[in-house]
Amino acid sequence: xxxxxxxxxAIVSFAQTNCVGDAGAANEVELIMPVVSEAxxxxxxxxxxxxxxxxxxxxxxxxxxxxxxxFGVDALGAVPPIKESHVxxxxxxALYESILKIRMGQAESALVYGFGKSSPxxxxxxxxQQLDPYYLAPLFVDNVSLAAMQARQMLEQGVCSEAxxxxxxxxxxxxxxxxxxxxxxxGDVSIEDLLKEDxxxxxxxxxxxxxxxxxxxxxxxxxxxxxxxxxVPYAVIRSIDHRIETHNLGARDLTxxxxxxxxxxxxxxxxxxxxxxxxxxxxxHQELILKRALGLGDDTSINxxxxxxxxxxxxxxxxxxxxxxxxxxxxxxxxxxxxxxTSGPCLQHNLVTVLEAA
Amino acid sequence: MANLAAVVGIGQTxxxxxxxxVSIAGLVREAAVNALQDAGLGWDDVDAVIIGKAPDMFExxxxxxxxxxxxxxxxxxxxxxxxxxxxxxxxxxxxxxSHVQSGTFKRVLTVTFEKQxxxxxxxxxxxxxxxxxxxxxxxxxYFAPIIRExxxxxxxxxxxxxxxxxxxxxxxxxxxxxxLQMPDITMEQVEESPMxxxxxxxxxxxxxxxxxxxxxxxxxxxxxxxxxxxxxIRGGAMRSEPTMYAGRxxxxxxxxxxxxxxxxxxxxxxxxxxxxxxxxxxxxxxxxEPMWLENLGFAEEGxxxxxxxxxxxxxxxxxDIPWNCSGGVLSSNAIGASGMIRFAEAARQVRGDAGDHxxxxxxxxxxxAYGGGAQFYAMWVVSSEK
Numbered sequence: 001x002x003x004x005x006x007x008x009x010a011i012v013s014f015a016q017t018n019c020v021g022d023a024g025a026a027n028e029v030e031l032i033m034p035v036v037s038e039a040x041x042x043x044x045x046x047x048x049x050x051x052x053x054x055x056x057x058x059x060x061x062x063x064x065x066x067x068x069x070x071f072g073v074d075a076l077g078a079v080p081p082i083k084e085s086h087v088x089x090x091x092x093x094a095l096y097e098s099i100l101k102i103r104m105g106q107a108e109s110a111l112v113y114g115f116g117k118s119s120p121x122x123x124x125x126x127x128x129q130q131l132d133p134y135y136l137a138p139l140f141v142d143n144v145s146l147a148a149m150q151a152r153q154m155l156e157q158g159v160c161s162e163a164x165x166x167x168x169x170x171x172x173x174x175x176x177x178x179x180x181x182x183x184x185x186x187g188d189v190s191i192e193d194l195l196k197e198d199x200x201x202x203x204x205x206x207x208x209x210x211x212x213x214x215x216x217x218x219x220x221x222x223x224x225x226x227x228x229x230x231x232v233p234y235a236v237i238r239s240i241d242h243r244i245e246t247h248n249l250g251a252r253d254l255t256x257x258x259x260x261x262x263x264x265x266x267x268x269x270x271x272x273x274x275x276x277x278x279x280x281x282x283x284x285h286q287e288l289i290l291k292r293a294l295g296l297g298d299d300t301s302i303n304x305x306x307x308x309x310x311x312x313x314x315x316x317x318x319x320x321x322x323x324x325x326x327x328x329x330x331x332x333x334x335x336x337x338x339x340x341x342t343s344g345p346c347l348q349h350n351l352v353t354v355l356e357a358a
Numbered sequence: 359m360a361n362l363a364a365v366v367g368i369g370q371t372x373x374x375x376x377x378x379x380v381s382i383a384g385l386v387r388e389a390a391v392n393a394l395q396d397a398g399l400g401w402d403d404v405d406a407v408i409i410g411k412a413p414d415m416f417e418x419x420x421x422x423x424x425x426x427x428x429x430x431x432x433x434x435x436x437x438x439x440x441x442x443x444x445x446x447x448x449x450x451x452x453x454x455x456s457h458v459q460s461g462t463f464k465r466v467l468t469v470t471f472e473k474q475x476x477x478x479x480x481x482x483x484x485x486x487x488x489x490x491x492x493x494x495x496x497x498x499x500y501f502a503p504i505i506r507e508x509x510x511x512x513x514x515x516x517x518x519x520x521x522x523x524x525x526x527x528x529x530x531x532x533x534x535x536x537x538l539q540m541p542d543i544t545m546e547q548v549e550e551s552p553m554x555x556x557x558x559x560x561x562x563x564x565x566x567x568x569x570x571x572x573x574x575x576x577x578x579x580x581x582x583x584x585x586x587x588x589x590x591i592r593g594g595a596m597r598s599e600p601t602m603y604a605g606r607x608x609x610x611x612x613x614x615x616x617x618x619x620x621x622x623x624x625x626x627x628x629x630x631x632x633x634x635x636x637x638x639x640x641x642x643x644x645x646x647e648p649m650w651l652e653n654l655g656f657a658e659e660g661x662x663x664x665x666x667x668x669x670x671x672x673x674x675x676x677x678d679i680p681w682n683c684s685g686g687v688l689s690s691n692a693i694g695a696s697g698m699i700r701f702a703e704a705a706r707q708v709r710g711d712a713g714d715h716x717x718x719x720x721x722x723x724x725x726x727a728y729g730g731g732a733q734f735y736a737m738w739v740v741s742s743e744k
Contacts, residue, residue, distance in 0.1 A: 006460070006461055006462070054598075059414075059420065059421065060413050060414055060415060061414060061415070061420045064485070065415075065485055065486070066412075066413035066414075066415045066416075066482045066483055066485070067413055067443055067730065069441070070443060070601060070730050070731075070733075073598055073599070073600050073601075073733070074600050074601070076600075077600075078598055078599050078600050079599060079600065079603050079606075080599075080612060080616070081597045081598060081599040081611075081612055081613035081616050081617075082597070082598055082599075083595070083596055083597060083598075084442075084596065084597070084598035084734075085440065085442055085449055085453065085596060086440070086441055086442050087438060087439055087440055087441065088414065088421055088439050088440075088441040089421065089423075089438070089439050093438060093439075096438065097438065097440075097453055097456070099460075100453070100456040100457060100459075100460040100462060101456055101460075103460035103461060103462060104360040104361070104456050104459040104460040104461075105360050106360065106456075126420070127420065129418060129419065129420045130419070130420035130421045130422075130424050130425070131424075131425065132425050133381075133382065133417065133418065133419045133425065133476075134381055137418075137419070241436070242436050242437075243434055243435060243436060244423070244424075244427045244432055244433065244434075244435065244436070244437040245427070245433050245434060246427065246428050246433045247424055247425050247426075247427055247428055248428065258434070259434070262434060343421065343424065344421070344424040345424075348424060348427075349423075349424065349427075349437065
């Protein structure tokens with residue numbers, strides 16, 4: 001499943017909106033169009049017809065209407081018609097589908113985008129409806145409460161401390177302030193001050209949970225040959241893999257992420273130095289789980305963008321993690337990094353990709 | 359270039375109004391087990407699972423792959439969820455095939471389903487969209503004016519749709535899995551059924567079904583490990599266009615014509631009516647048969663209804679290009695699965711494994727799906743020959 005013996009694929013462009021708590025009257029088309037235009041424009045492309053394939057990720061339940069993604073097609077100007085697909089998943093998986101399309105030779109380039117407007121609903125309650133519809137969903141167990149249960153297990157087993165969780169948050173805010181003008185939350189907050197705050201859904205404090213954000217992100221990928229033809233700098237997708245694990249929370253060791261461990265092994269995360277890791281950890285303790293599952297040491301800069309604790313574009317955050325790493329490779333600041341995306345309660349489904357300089 | 363892939367296992371459930379005897383997980387597992395048995399394989403032989411269904415609101419389960427991984431033996435493996443409106447069953451098959459054709463995996467399981475009895479599709483399709491005018495119409499109300507425009511342009515006789523509705527139910531009576539079993543249906547009966555969205559009568563509409571469809575798709579190198587004949591995937595294509603734009607051709611959409619041209623070029627199809635032995639085409643409302651006969655190049659523009667009326671698409675009348683021998687969407691409509699059922703039934707035909715609705719000697723077949731406002735298309739060509 002490593003891409004090393006396959007068509008080499010390059011990330012040539014990435015764009016993301018600001019993470020905002022409420023995009024107001026802006027509809028999905030208005031969230032998508034600017035990032036699609038920016039991602040295409042950065043490399044001199046004009047519209048979706050200039051790439052061979054387009055794939056997006058979104059969730060109907062955020063908009064509260066079936067076929068939310070159909071309106072995404074309006075944002076593309078798909079006239080004449082385009083080769084296009086959609087996953088009801090984070091757009092990191094739309095990237096995955098696009099990579100397969102390029103590997104099989106049906107496309108040399110692809111536009112990938114994800115979008116979500118979470119503000120009109122109550123996201124934690126909405127996400128309770130992705131649980132087992134007969135046994136769990138009727139209880140409306142929200143995803144924050146499930147994450148709190150996971151954090152409780154970690155604390156009680158001594159896998160992490162509240163101070164370590166607060167350190168994750170402190171680092172996120174500081175990194176976002178230093179590096180990410182699109183972040184929703186940023187600043188200089190000490191671990192001591194964070195720990196003084198009251199618990200919210202114990203043992204989680206509000207700052208242990210990602211904010212809820214509206215926005216979108218977009219990316220252009222292509223074969224390395226095409227990137228050279230276009231004459232644009234690029235990051236190489238060295239490998240990508242994703243794994244899901246059981247939905248039955250009682251059957252999982254919630255203090256670990258077995259699926260991330262598998263994806264890390266399959267992608268060869270440890271085969272070289274990891275300068276940067278962008279991890280989709282919606283809750284502070286989950287960053288600690290992922291760091292261990294990926295075998296990352298203290299020499300890896302984790303979430304220099306601030307990660308999703310600084311702003312979580314539901315359905316686009318995974319793609320944004322990949323874009324954040326790619327941009328650092330494209331601008332020459334690093335040679336090798338990894339990105340991670342997640343889906344489902346308590347890190348049930350995880351995607352890992354290794355990116356390298358050409 | 360793409361690796362060669364084939365369908366080596368097909369499994370379906372019986373389609374019916376309500377499968378109260380199984381959960382959603384039970385439903386998809388039933389189809390998956392049937393597909394694995396057909397392929398002579400077990401769960402461990404599958405590298406990845408690709409799942410598709412129409413909007414999550416049809417059952418009220420968000421991102422159901424999260425919940426269905428256990429039922430589909432996917433724990434520890436990759437799982438992808440495709441959603442491209444009504445074409446999703448076809449798109450899911452194509453995305454599954456790309457897992458193999460890209461050389462990334464050797465063998466995958468793909469499953470699509472709908473359990474319409476768990477919710478109300480008409481409601482899910484009709485809830486108001488923010489910032490958009492509210493059309494409380496559902497699919498039939500949306501397509502009826504387009505059909506009327508087709509009738510006006512082509513001068514087709516009023517009963518071409520009635521003929522299709524009758525023909526597909528007679529086909530469905532040959533298929534024990536079909537939801538509607540109407541072996542004695544007559545054109546008079548269809549004509550007398552209530553008018554729902556003029557010109558679409560009750561019996562010219564698809565039913566609402568529960569059901570699931572699954573396939574095992576593998577690389578050429580593993581085809582020999584399954585006992586039955588493979589269906590080789592000779593081409594696959596998808597196209598999308600917006601729901602509305604100035605000057606949009608809604609009767610004979612450009613995206614459908616482009617998609618067909620693409621898949622025909624891949625498979626070396628130059629004359630679809632001659633080169634195909636049969637086709638499984640997404641016809642949820644009767645009139646879409648003559649309309650798609652034209653869109654897909656089986657007939658000249660304005661002449662599709664002539665094939666229908668002459669019985670060319672009828673197995674019972676010995677037509678030269680039978681369409682929807684399984685009974686089609688008009689006989690079973692588990693929405694998210696309906697596109698994959700078309701793809702799978704095309705594969706069954708070229709495997710010579712279609713039971714009483716087999717087209718004798720079928721070698722090459724088209725599987726077709728569409729969705730949204732007739733704006734999303736997925737098609738594949740399968741053949742008994744590489």
